[in-house]
Amino acid sequence: MNPGHHYYSHSINPSPIEGEITVLFSGEGQPRSLHKMGPTIHDYYLIHTVLSGQGEFNVRDQRYRCNAGDTFIIFPGELFSYQADEHQPWQYVWIAFVGHGAAALMDSIGISRDDPVITGSPNPNIREYYSRLHSCFQSDSLPELSNLESGGWVRLLFQQLGLAKRRLEAANPPAVSLIDHTMKQAIQFLTLQFSQTISIEHMSNVLGYHRTHLCKLFKQTTGLSPMQYLLKIRMERAEQLLTTPMTIDQVASSVGFGDALYFSRKFRKWRGQSPSEYRKTLRNVPQRS
Template identity: 50%
Template structure:
């Protein structure tokens, strides 16, 4: 029997070009099945999430039975036996998304969803519906399947973020770590310096952007990393310079200097010698000799 026949309502958008990376949507849709409509017992080879918008039903997985109603979300895991069945007089109406990817399991675990905890209860699911709807529409109507895959996987990540927020205050295990504000700010500063090292960086500007006085930021930064912001920035720049000198032999010393945030190649060379005990040219030459 086709899904359209045993449903009052059934719509689905399928991904014709699913990716093979971290996370990729396979299909997404909406259904309101007839009373007592049942799927399973069965096993899937992908992840499948349903969010109930109205009505009632039963979800059973791994030997545990859950009664689900409006606002509940249930998650089916790959290679895990499941059954779900619509209520006999008030069948549920739900939206769903199926996906795969090598990061799917870890991401779900990080937001408190696992085979042992496959249910998320939500009194207000309105923020979820536009995400489901957009995923379905993207997969149904796009003339560019590869772009649809990118968009749908992005929407799925946002949906999972919403589930994480819904689940956060109900977690009884340490799947989500609440990071103190200062530590979060320091990690933000570390990421900024680690990725923006090639640009002119003023620690005063960085401090203001994080809302701290330079002295206080420097003190806390050193407490967390063991280095001052400037020492950390120098370390990042020098390590990257060493990589470029040994891996990008076609680059001149001026080009290496510019690539790691120094407009003055002479000053860069002095900093490099101070760090590694030899000039950039000597370091590159010695590396070639060692590996020839």
């Protein structure tokens, strides 16, 4: 029994294998009144989900009051502390993990160092995922199989945390989120479709905006009209393709121009050189040793 807890259970990965996500250990505990951890720093990610009671999580000069259903995330290298409530000390479950894909995974589910708490009641399956993670390191299976099993459960856990985060954001959208979201969609549309024949009218209809209004918002956001932005994408991509053995016709077609002569005129206006001249310039650039 951990002296600071009414109840404490801890399981460690006996043979962690380096990978995208590797669970190091997991546990469950019910600390005593005012039990405190830190201030300290870890070199791994540590996630706690509160099952009952209350406590306080402190990081980056911010204090977060956490209740049942809330999850708080500790990032590597961050100075933190947390403490159980005096009258209703919390009970929580936790996992620690590392991996070269951990940062991108946290970002994909909307968790950051500046926003490390998910509030509200998550799917009850989350408790089951923690339990499975906890028990898989206590089985008699081979260590590599325990790693494989823990990797599956932790991804299901992250998926549920991501859904909880999305529900929270949907319930509390920022005032400018609709415009920002629309502009991101417009930029994404042009970025993905630049090699096709693009109609601003079609893009406007897809995004649910009148063409004139969308163009105005786009210009305010990027400083360019949609067509100017599209040309920028196409020309920058053409510059990249001109470093390859592709012919000028092939480059033109790849960036959305059916007429290579028209493409060459646009490129000259963009770069001050024809595509052929630009390619020769690249070949004459001295290579660094």
